[in-house]
Amino acid sequence: MAPTSPVIEVRNLTRSYGAQPVVQDVSFALQAGETLVLLGPSGCGKTTLLRMLNRLVEPDTGTVHVNGQDVRQLPPEQLRRRIGYVIQQVGLLPHYTVAENVAIVPRLLKADEAQITRRTEELLTRLHLPPARFAGQYPHQLSGGQQQRVGLARALAADPPIILLDEPFGALDPITRSSIRREFRELPELRQKTMVLVTHDVQEAFELADRILLLNHGQPQQLGTPRELLFHPANSFVREFFAADYLSLQLRVLRLHDVLSHQASGIEKHSLNSLKSDSNIIPHTVSIQDALQYFSSISASSGTPSTPSIIWVQGLDSANPDRLVPLTYPALMGAFAQTVQQLQTV
Numbered sequence: 296m297a298p299t300s301p302v303i304e305v306r307n308l309t310r311s312y313g314a315q316p317v318v319q320d321v322s323f324a325l326q327a328g329e330t331l332v333l334l335g336p337s338g339c340g341k342t343t344l345l346r347m348l349n350r351l352v353e354p355d356t357g358t359v360h361v362n363g364q365d366v367r368q369l370p371p372e373q374l375r376r377r378i379g380y381v382i383q384q385v386g387l388l389p390h391y392t393v394a395e396n397v398a399i400v401p402r403l404l405k406a407d408e409a410q411i412t413r414r415t416e417e418l419l420t421r422l423h424l425p426p427a428r429f430a431g432q433y434p435h436q437l438s439g440g441q442q443q444r445v446g447l448a449r450a451l452a453a454d455p456p457i458i459l460l461d462e463p464f465g466a467l468d469p470i471t472r473s474s475i476r477r478e479f480r481e482l483p484e485l486r487q488k489t490m491v492l493v494t495h496d497v498q499e500a501f502e503l504a505d506r507i508l509l510l511n512h513g514q515p516q517q518l519g520t521p522r523e524l525l526f527h528p529a530n531s532f533v534r535e536f537f538a539a540d541y542l543s544l545q546l547r548v549l550r551l552h553d554v555l556s557h558q559a560s561g562i563e564k565h566s567l568n569s570l571k572s573d574s575n576i577i578p579h580t581v582s583i584q585d586a587l588q589y590f591s592s593i594s595a596s597s598g599t600p601s602t603p604s605i606i607w608v609q610g611l612d613s614a615n616p617d618r619l620v621p622l623t624y625p626a627l628m629g630a631f632a633q634t635v636q637q638l639q640t641v
């Protein structure tokens with residue numbers, strides 16, 4: 296299939312503050328629906344780069360094109376229509392209700408009032424903020440997580456095809472952060488969006504990114520999929536940046552079909568009932584991390600730690616999608632270790 300033209304195309308962006316170069320010669324192109332995470336240590340220029348995409352910061356040199364048009368040529372209301380923006384501090388207006396905050400951009404764009412009300416209610420409902428309870432509340436009456444969701448609803452209100460997010464979960468405690476992140480990932484509203492997200496949290500980057508751009512001192516170190524950065528680091532900075540999280544990132548990026556594809560044994564799904572294990576079927580697409588959690592949950596509920604638990608993996612055999620392959624915890628760990636070793640030596 297021929298590649299379609301990029302939704303965002305950044306060429307040779309550079310920006311300095313005084314004598315300090317903050318973003319140095321960054322280029323990338325994003326296809327529709329792609330999520331790019333800008334990752335790197337504090338002060339490496341992530342926010343400055345993000346803010347150059349919607350002209351909150353002007354580059355010294357280089358260009359940003361959105362759907363083939365130079366953003367410098369787009370009038371401000373066109374930019375607002377095309378690009379939503381979510382920031383860590385949320386930035387809700389304290390004297391506006393939740394509904395009024397969400398409606399800010401559509402009102403600036405002079406959308407129809409009935410349509411704005413409908414859209415606001417729809418978004419609040421999708422983001423688990425029932426309008427009957429939340430629409431009339433003020434930001435100070437909400438928790439941090441609820442405020443964050445209102446900030447996201449506000450960015451989505453005019454239905455822009457592009458969303459920029461600057462540490463959108465940064466102000467939340469780790470537990471709220473991880474559950475909101477999961478909700479965020481599963482939100483149908485965001486599936487079609489092209490997104491650029493800034494974070495310095497490696498786990499967050501790996502959970503949300505299609506591709507990651509890792510920066511250091513404003514210089515791009517590597518642009519690639521999480522798997523490419525982990526198994527084929529471009530330089531020692533990339534390797535060392537992920538070193539502390541190496542095992543957990545491997546468990547997150549590798550999926551059952553990556554480590555089990557060589558397994559030939561298996562049974563037909565219809566014969567499983569006779570084995571009385573029909574509830575322990577998982578698809579081949581789950582991550583190794585999720586599969587390990589599944590093992591812990593079934594051995595905790597079975598109450599018979601001496602019997603090795605078996606799960607059945609479905610979908611490994613594309614010619615026969617109903618075929619199930621049995622898997623034990625030790626077999627999974629063995630296959631995982633072997634795969635990692637192979638990937639590291641390629």
Ligand SMILES: Nc1ncnc2c1ncn2[C@@H]1O[C@H](COP(=O)(O)OP(=O)(O)OP(=O)(O)O)[C@@H](O)[C@H]1O
Nearest residue numbers: 312317335336337338339340341342343344493495
């Ligand atoms: N308006 C400004 N004036 C002067 N220097 C600035 C300005 N904005 C950013 N900087 C400097 O540019 C560098 C990069 O800042 P930036 O906020 O882009 O980094 P970051 O990677 O997003 O950092 P963090 O993860 O800590 O938010 C920093 O050294 C910062 O002090």
